[in-house]
Amino acid sequence: MKAVLATGRRAAMAAMLGAAALCVLPGAAAAQAWPDKPIRVIVPYAAGQGADLLARLVFQELGKRLNQPIVIENRAGAGGNIGSAAAARAPGDGYTFLFGTNATNAANEFLYANPGYDAAADFSGVAMIGLLPMVICTSDTDLPANSVPALIDRARARPNALNVGLPSTTAQVVFAEFVKSAQAPLFAVKYKASGQSLTDTMGGQIPLVIDTVTAARPYLASGKLRAVGITSLKSSDMLPGVKSVAEQGVPGFDVVAWDALFAPRGTPPKIVDELGEHIRHVLEQPEMRRKMLDIGVEPLVMPPAQLDAFVKDERQKWGAIIKAAGIRIE
Structure with missing residues (x-):
């Protein structure tokens, strides 16, 4: 009888351990395997426009590095506000990102009464893509x-x-x-x-x-x-x-457009850093640099923390110019 009970306890313990493993392993595997499904990048401008062409050029190459397709979703309208607001509402799970610009992430909050999102609070920088003088x-x-x-x-x-x-x-x-x-x-x-x-x-x-x-x-x-x-x-x-x-003869004059990748609030920093590093490798390819220059974009490598600081400065710069000039879009 005791032998039977001991065997029963061992079987029950093995079942409990197996159940615990099932609870833990999938989450750990998912964290290690990112990305394990297609990634969506929202471009808040129409297909065929400059931002769209650049995004498709860069993210096609990035998808090869990640071994996952990157789907470009064009959500145009209101100077980029519609697509940016949609990206801001997306879950921060590492599978949706915003292809942002100096307009969407620096200027629009000063140009529009209600852009529909908070560029500073709703996004964190992943990587600069390039400058457009x-x-x-x-x-x-x-x-x-x-x-x-x-x-x-x-x-x-x-x-x-x-x-x-x-x-x-x-x-x-x-x-x-x-x-x-x-x-x-x-x-x-x-x-x-x-x-x-x-x-x-x-x-x-x-x-x-x-x-x-x-x-x-x-x-x-x-x-x-x-x-x-x-x-x-x-x-x-x-x-x-x-x-x-x-x-x-105009010292310090520096006003350029730019494109960068942003993550919705709550995206794990590990994913942001990893994705930023992959983008750095893509931008440093000589052939990619040549192609970007051909379409009027100067590649610029800038990791997440540096990009966040840059965007903060740009927001202050663009805001000051827009307010002083009285530029407004209703």
Whole structure:
């Protein structure tokens, strides 16, 4: 009888240990196996736009490293607010991320009365992807290339007489900061899209335009436009021979667009760090750098903590410019 009872106790103990193992092992395995299913990246802009093209380029390569597909979900609207709000509501489980920009994660809270999310509280940085400098262009034969001092002198001689085409909110912010920093009284002409503003500049309807390197580069290459200055702190490999505004007598001028990956609040730091490291490897590939430069993006490696500090500074910078210039989107 005692032998039977002992055998029964051993069997019961083995069953309990087996049940405990079943409870513990799946969670541990899941933590070790991330990612074990497709990852979703919300791009808050339409398919085919610059942010979408960059995201597909980078995350296709990233998916190969992770051995999991990365699904791009375009959620366009309200200057990026709709997609960003959707990402903010997503669970922080390491399977949904936001492809954010200077607009969604720095400027929109100052441009819109109610963006629908809190960029500072709802997201943490994963990795910077790249910088997108703007470029001041002209078709005016009296303004040669690399001629920021000449532009400033002309603006001061004829206050508010020189029109500048601004096809985006980012261009408006760059313009406002240039007018203030360079003390150059130029006149803003707002456009709804870059195509028309570039066409009007080439046609002589307006003498100047501020646009992305991507949009302007074909016309700069053909000689239809000339680059007055690039808006990054230093010159860029994207436009060889073009000096920055800062290098031409406006010290510290540095207003550029940027793209980065963000995680919803609550995403495990281990996953954030691991994903950031994978992105670093992708961006450091020479072929990836070449492809990004070709589409007007300068790769920039920046790990999570550094990205969070950068975005905090950018939020203060963009907020101050937007408030001072009274830029608002209703």
